[in-house]
Amino acid sequence: MTEVMNEEIHTEEKGKSLKDILTEAEGLECPVQRLGYVIEEFIAGPMCGKCFPCALGTAEARMRINRISSRDSGADASDISVLKRIGLRMMEGSLCKKGKDTGNYIIACLAASGDEFMDHVKGRCFKKQCLSLVVFHIEPELCTVCGKCLEVCRDNAILGEPGSTFLSGYLPFEIRQKRCSRCGACLAVCPSGAISANALEQEITGSKSCF
Amino acid sequence: MENMVKLQIDGRDVESPAGINIIEAARLGGIHVPNLCYLRGMKGIGACRLCLVEVEGLKAPVIACNTNVREGMVIRTNTERVSEIRKFVIELILSMHPLDCMTCTKAGICNLQKYAYDFGIKESTFLRKKFGYPADETNPFIKRDPEYCIMCGRCVRVCREQGTKVLDFMGRGIDTKVVTALDRPLQESGCTFCGSCVDVCPVNALLEADRWRKGREWEYERIASVCLMCGGSCDITASIHDGMVCKISAGATEGSSERFVCAYGRFGFDALVSGSRITVPMKRIDGELRETTWEDALEIVAGKLKEAGDQAGFVSVANLMNEDALTLKRLAVDAVKTPHFDTTLSLYADSSSFLESQTAAVDDTDLFLLVGINPCQWKRVLPALDSSLRRRVNRGAGLIVINSSETGIAGIATVNIKGNEASVLKGIVKALFGKGLKGDKKLRDMSDGAEITAEVETAATLIQKARNPLILSSPSLFGASLNVALLKGKAVAVGFEANSRGTALMGLATDGKTYKEMVSGGMKVLYAIGEVPLAKRPDSGFLVVQNAYKTELAQQADIVLPSAATLESSGTVVDSFGRMKHLSCVTVPFGESRVHRDIFISLSGIMGTAIKKPGAAEIKRAVRVRQKLTASPFEKRDDINILPDSISEDINSSVIISSRLAWLRESAKVQAV
Numbered sequence: 001m002t003e004v005m006n007e008e009i010h011t012e013e014k015g016k017s018l019k020d021i022l023t024e025a026e027g028l029e030c031p032v033q034r035l036g037y038v039i040e041e042f043i044a045g046p047m048c049g050k051c052f053p054c055a056l057g058t059a060e061a062r063m064r065i066n067r068i069s070s071r072d073s074g075a076d077a078s079d080i081s082v083l084k085r086i087g088l089r090m091m092e093g094s095l096c097k098k099g100k101d102t103g104n105y106i107i108a109c110l111a112a113s114g115d116e117f118m119d120h121v122k123g124r125c126f127k128k129q130c131l132s133l134v135v136f137h138i139e140p141e142l143c144t145v146c147g148k149c150l151e152v153c154r155d156n157a158i159l160g161e162p163g164s165t166f167l168s169g170y171l172p173f174e175i176r177q178k179r180c181s182r183c184g185a186c187l188a189v190c191p192s193g194a195i196s197a198n199a200l201e202q203e204i205t206g207s208k209s210c211f
Numbered sequence: 212m213e214n215m216v217k218l219q220i221d222g223r224d225v226e227s228p229a230g231i232n233i234i235e236a237a238r239l240g241g242i243h244v245p246n247l248c249y250l251r252g253m254k255g256i257g258a259c260r261l262c263l264v265e266v267e268g269l270k271a272p273v274i275a276c277n278t279n280v281r282e283g284m285v286i287r288t289n290t291e292r293v294s295e296i297r298k299f300v301i302e303l304i305l306s307m308h309p310l311d312c313m314t315c316t317k318a319g320i321c322n323l324q325k326y327a328y329d330f331g332i333k334e335s336t337f338l339r340k341k342f343g344y345p346a347d348e349t350n351p352f353i354k355r356d357p358e359y360c361i362m363c364g365r366c367v368r369v370c371r372e373q374g375t376k377v378l379d380f381m382g383r384g385i386d387t388k389v390v391t392a393l394d395r396p397l398q399e400s401g402c403t404f405c406g407s408c409v410d411v412c413p414v415n416a417l418l419e420a421d422r423w424r425k426g427r428e429w430e431y432e433r434i435a436s437v438c439l440m441c442g443g444s445c446d447i448t449a450s451i452h453d454g455m456v457c458k459i460s461a462g463a464t465e466g467s468s469e470r471f472v473c474a475y476g477r478f479g480f481d482a483l484v485s486g487s488r489i490t491v492p493m494k495r496i497d498g499e500l501r502e503t504t505w506e507d508a509l510e511i512v513a514g515k516l517k518e519a520g521d522q523a524g525f526v527s528v529a530n531l532m533n534e535d536a537l538t539l540k541r542l543a544v545d546a547v548k549t550p551h552f553d554t555t556l557s558l559y560a561d562s563s564s565f566l567e568s569q570t571a572a573v574d575d576t577d578l579f580l581l582v583g584i585n586p587c588q589w590k591r592v593l594p595a596l597d598s599s600l601r602r603r604v605n606r607g608a609g610l611i612v613i614n615s616s617e618t619g620i621a622g623i624a625t626v627n628i629k630g631n632e633a634s635v636l637k638g639i640v641k642a643l644f645g646k647g648l649k650g651d652k653k654l655r656d657m658s659d660g661a662e663i664t665a666e667v668e669t670a671a672t673l674i675q676k677a678r679n680p681l682i683l684s685s686p687s688l689f690g691a692s693l694n695v696a697l698l699k700g701k702a703v704a705v706g707f708e709a710n711s712r713g714t715a716l717m718g719l720a721t722d723g724k725t726y727k728e729m730v731s732g733g734m735k736v737l738y739a740i741g742e743v744p745l746a747k748r749p750d751s752g753f754l755v756v757q758n759a760y761k762t763e764l765a766q767q768a769d770i771v772l773p774s775a776a777t778l779e780s781s782g783t784v785v786d787s788f789g790r791m792k793h794l795s796c797v798t799v800p801f802g803e804s805r806v807h808r809d810i811f812i813s814l815s816g817i818m819g820t821a822i823k824k825p826g827a828a829e830i831k832r833a834v835r836v837r838q839k840l841t842a843s844p845f846e847k848r849d850d851i852n853i854l855p856d857s858i859s860e861d862i863n864s865s866v867i868i869s870s871r872l873a874w875l876r877e878s879a880k881v882q883a884v
Contacts, residue, residue, distance in 0.1 A: 053300060058384065067338075092295075
């Protein structure tokens with residue numbers, strides 16, 4: 001068994017190692033995003049994909065994380081329990097250490113931030129990194145109708161006409177939520193900080209007037 | 212003797228040979244360890260993780276396919292921990308597998324289905340995954356449907372091990388796909404259509420192309436038989452449904468390197484019910500062949516034979532079964548009283564070499580010497596020998612190729628000696644004497660003056676060190692090969708027809724004219740049995756053809772007797788390695804055709820000399836011939852130096868042109884253009 005393991009570790013060691021990926025993932029605050037990133041990078045990089053629990057398990061985990069981090073995907077608590085099952089079985093059943101470690105990471109992640117995963121299932125990402133679960137909103141009082149957001153919005157989701165601030169009669173910009181893909185481009189260019197991202201749930205209860 | 216170890220599996224005390232893996236040990240104890248990717252005889256790769264078992268004293272479960280048994284091991288194969296992993300894996304596979312067991316052809320022998328049932332998995336809890344890969348259905352032999360593939364890699368490994376190397380993995384993880392080079396159809400990728408991959412596929416991803424709606428696996432009756440198309444005499448298992456052959460698969464023991472059937476043996480069974488079969492006896496009236504009755508036809512033949520007496524001659528192929536061969540000899544000697552009876556064997560061998568040929572087991576051999584033969588799976592020249600040698604070499608055996616021309620198999624040889632075979636063997640014998648091996652003085656004298664090149668020296672060292680060397684010799688070089696075996700190892704003459712050795716042992720070798728002499732003309736009555744390689748009617752007074760297929764020769768005969776084809780009669784053959792193999796009757800003879808030996812017995816009955824149907828004891832006695840082996844001159848018999856290439860094509864041409872095998876030639880033509 002050790003022979004097989006060594007061989008595989010040897011041949012597949014290119015690009016990022018699992019350790020690099022885990023370190024990089026620390027930069028992500030949202031645990032769902034972090035886990036998603038680790039799984040995605042693991043599949044793309046160090047995974048050898050020869051033994052079934054790891055090769056098929058990670059693919060299933062990736063699909064489940066996508067469900068958890070997306071709006072209207074029908075995600076529920078079973079997605080989390082499936083993730084947990086995948087983690088446990090990978091820990092025990094995988095051929096090599098990489099697979100076992102990844103399984104271990106899934107378990108650790110769920111154990112440390114189980115509540116946040118549950119929040120996601122309910123449609124909220126308070127770390128505002130699961131963009132599908134985030135709502136962008138323009139604060140009317142702060143908007144200067146400069147039009148910079150209009151220029152960068154690739155979804156044509158911003159409603160309004162750019163104008164000069166000293167002229168009255170212009171309405172503040174609004175975001176058409178159905179079009180918004182939550183790419184965050186407007187957030188980056190807004191000079192007055194009028195655009196904010198909020199977790200879905202908060203937005204709906206907070207300022208319904210926006211819709 | 213092998214070392215035995217005692218261990219405990221699931222509370223049962225099991226005694227097993229040391230050095231085997233846990234799956235095999237458990238099997239000996241009657242316990243099945245689930246597995247999807249394990250292949251008997253090959254090293255376990257541990258991909259499917261179904262065979263994980265718990266060993267007392269070890270923290271983590273270990274894979275049973277690649278963990279050898281040790282004395283005192285306490286193994287549990289069915290704990291909750293490993294069951295959970297198994298269920299997990301099966302559920303994951305099911306989530307990406309088409310769930311159409313109700314119409315799936317492999318239902319019944321599908322391992323995935325079996326385990327889903329065993330573990331009680333009604334449906335997968337995982338998300339459904341679809342790929343949409345197209346199936347390769349461009350050849351009439353093997354259908355490849357990647358949609359069903361579970362990526363166990365059995366096909367890839369079996370193809371690689373036998374040296375064809377057509378299939379390989381593409382991609383990683385869930386995107387893995389088993390492909391040919393550049394994902395081309397099989398016929399464009401060097402595939403020989405042997406179907407070894409079909410035999411090992413645990414699911415419906417690889418399948419015989421014509422099997423759809425031809426009976427379910429559990430409706431088949433499986434009958435063990437032997438393929439008689441070439442000198443390989445491969446064991447086969449025929450699956451019968453409604454009296455029809457539906458599938459033929461390799462029949463040798465699982466894990467044996469001889470578990471192989473080539474495309475001819477596996478897919479040639481279409482010919483059994485094709486239009487080219489002769490269904491009724493025929494006689495020539497006014498220059499035309501007309502249907503007649505058996506009574507009439509036999510009466511005429513018996514009359515002609517009686518009239519001709521020792522002017523009658525019998526020519527036969529050497530893939531007759533022992534019983535047929537023995538009856539034929541009795542018919543010729545006792546009833547017709549002619550010394551002229553011979554087989555195609557005489558074209559390539561001296562029948563005495565088969566009497567001296569020794570018995571050997573391929574799987575116990577650790578060094579092969581291939582003398583003067585050029586087996587090739589791609590050209591289907593002794594393909595089973597080629598594949599089994601490649602497998603044995605891949606499993607660690609040595610191979611010395613001695614041939615005067617280029618051979619394909621030399622690519623995997625430990626030592627390849629190109630040169631006159633007889634003088635190379637002479638050199639080897641001299642070198643072996645030099646290494647202190649004891650032997651006949653006469654042999655020592657004969658080997659004097661031989662040249663010992665560096666290669667010969669290496670070969671001799673290998674032979675000296677080997678445990679069980681085996682010399683596979685062309686019949687034309689058997690005498691010289693046997694000289695080496697007199698010092699060490701065993702020598703076997705490789706027959707080019709399925710029962711070369713058996714026919715020789717049954718004594719079906721002429722006392723009068725040889726095959727060549729008889730077919731060149733001059734016989735009053737010539738009686739041709741089987742598909743003898745003749746296209747033109749020999750210049751003889753009266754020609755009787757007894758064959759299963761309408762050959763060119765049959766069309767020119769005076770009387771045509773329909774005989775049962777292979778798979779339609781039972782009997783025994785003796786393969787090149789000296790093993791007696793039993794053939795079971797798989798289907799009833801087609802139309803009015805009769806078994807060879809019955810025809811011979813009827814004929815002799817009409818002629819007034821009753822001959823007996825040979826019993827099993829007689830066959831056994833005939834096979835048990837023991838010759839005293841003596842040194843013979845180092846020479847190559849040029850008079851019988853016919854290559855197996857042509858002979859195997861010739862004696863099978865009817866089967867090839869009247870089954871889907873014809874497609875192979877068409878396809879080869881297209882590829883060439």
